[in-house]
Amino acid sequence: MWIMHKPYVFIYGASGVEAILNNSRNLVKGTDYGQLHSWIGLGLLTSSGSKWHTRRKILTPAFHFKILEDFIEIFNQQSQKFVTKLQKYSDGKSFDIFPLITLNQPWEERFAQDDPHSDYVTAVHEHLNVLHAFASDTIRERRKEYKQLKAKRKDKSEDEIIGKKKRQAFLDLLIEYLEEGETLTEEDIREEVETFMFEGHDTTASGITWTVYLLGQHPEIQEKVYDELESIFGKSERPATSEDIREMNYLECCIKESLRLLPPVPIFVRNLTEDLIIDGYIVPRGTDVSIFTYNLHRDPKHFPDPLKFQPERFFPEISAKRNPYAFVPFSAGPRNCIGQKFALMEEKVILSTFLRKYKVESLETMEDLKVTGDIIFTSS
Template sequence: MLLYVLVAFALFLCIVHYLINENENAQIIKKIPGPKDVFLIGNALEAMVNPVELFALRRKFAQKHNGIYRFWSYPRSVVNIYTPEDIEAVISSPKHNMKGPMYSFLKPWLWDGLLLSSGLKWHQRRKILTPAFHFNILRQFLTIMEENCSRMLNALEATEGKATDVISLLSEYTLNSICEKVIEDRKRYIKDHEGTDSEEVKAEDDTFMTKKKKKVAMLDLLILAKKDGHIDDVGIQEEVETFMFEGHDTTAGGLTFTLLLLAEHKQIQDKVYKEQEVIFEGSQRPSEIEDLSKMKYLECVIKESLRLYPPVPVISRTIGETLKLSNYTIPKGTMCNIHIYDLHRREVLFNDPLRFDPDRFLPENSVGRHPYAYIPFSAGPRNCIGQKFAMIEMKSALSGILRRFELEPVTRQADVVIPADLVLRTTQPVYINFKKRHTSL
């Protein structure tokens, strides 16, 4: 009797395996190279590792396969791509602009803001917010950035001679650059004028808010959109939370890895400093927007750092309709992970890809590069709306730091351990020595 039960159970498992792992969709997906399948559970065991092991596993698969590999475990089918042609086919088309399921854990925090929304809602929100990131608006934010940079430099002076954890320092800098306490200032202003004629307070408060307007450009646009019926209070909160998330850790991470690389590459650091000396002639004055536009080599340094260490190492989309990637058929509904980290480190795209070489981004060396070979801010319709803001912020911070300090390495690239996460980060602090400069080069 027991034997019959065991045989029946085994037969049942075989039927289940056939139904979930040998159906038409599964057969199409499993034509793509990938890890070896296990009976019934497919590739599920591959992902049952800690975040550090998972990050390393992705790199192993990327080296083993040629631009595309798959993951299958019912009901989830995932295709992973890291060639410019495949990436362009996915993210340049509005048909595939729905974010993948990997972002679902952000829903309770960001709700349905610009990062997570899709379709008409995403299009409307993007249209509302785009003017807030116009260059003429962004240049007004430079004053805020420079004020925060000055506070950061003063904090660094107190750490001279000591190994400094730059992650916490830069995280505070980027957070402050985004979170000007306008609302708190406004409340404090009203409180200080308690007992004053209400009309007088209102008039003076309007003047106060006009002066502060350059600091709340995005919020202004959202409030105007609310008056026109294009967004409600929940929508405003969604977009503020989204901007806080996207513009904080990502920029801090980009700055962290740039400083790490500059500390370890003294010759490149000196070249950046010489450029700063030409622009500022030894002055420690705050940067102006015209100064930032002259920082051509620093921009190459930032771009090369973002190539090696893209702040968002992987982005995900849901395939909206069947398409071909690397000559394989990808069914509608498949989750598509775009591995920016592996794309940027492909030998066929970047010679000696692990070497830190800012000259790659000199104009003459960028000619002919596939437009989707380098996408630290994503690309296509859903590219990062705040990429110009981030570049201004990074230039401002790096200019201030390098004009005042010489960077000496403590933590090195070889020491860095990275876990799988939505934003590229290290498992341990990144330490650098900041030695105050006393003479020009």
């Protein structure tokens, strides 16, 4: 398709998606990502070449499963606040849950939990300078803490310090690079903090909201999730542990089936740096190639009766037989989502806490749903 003077190629078949993503070339994002630069600069999502490669290498250890386990406590705290906040809405009348879930992200602990009009939440949609100030404040505070911690650690052996270094969360890891004079500036870090706030914020909220929506449309499936949660927790209200999270297999299938039908990132784009053969066609260098997960995930060749919400499609033995490029909510290949395990874990903790306490019913059917495919996929 030509849009004005620019050629776009839209891909929504698994073989085409494989040609683009299963590839260590053509890693540059689409030209329209330039619109994000005033907000998130050239951080991990938008940068390319050696800058992207170096940052990806620095940041990958921060998403090691051992680090992610440290977040469980925060996810549990956020989940508890969330279900408590929902109490005043649990009177049987309908309400829009999306804004309440959006507020419930770990980044916003200090700012937003109780205030739908908090600076950060409003600024995401309106004012960039508030966002930049939020990121700078966060960095300044963590730098102060880092210095204090370092002074305390002075007495400890080098081994202990290196042991700790291997298990640092993402911001601390970046701050160490800054403080130790290794390659990063404060501006570089702000760029990454804003990238991660952006990428980890509305995406996960959208994923959680759509799962709630779909479970609210399918009471029999919601019941099965509840049974699974009851078998893990009984009637106890204790917080979820990493062991519990691993046992939430059916809930995980529901989350994946929701990512299939209503993917939070409905489209992402690469700008070809060299000619590429896609399904037998030569697509020339310079073209923006868009992957439409929304359409891709509804291909009846890979998902029979595609509009049906059927979590069983993600039972491991069934998934194993499917072309892996037929389902790419987190993209795939070298530029896949670095936060995908974080996101799944967060979704599981929030959704399980919610579903242990509440039963949900969604009023609008899939056919009546009005959706907005902005950068993130939401209801409108």
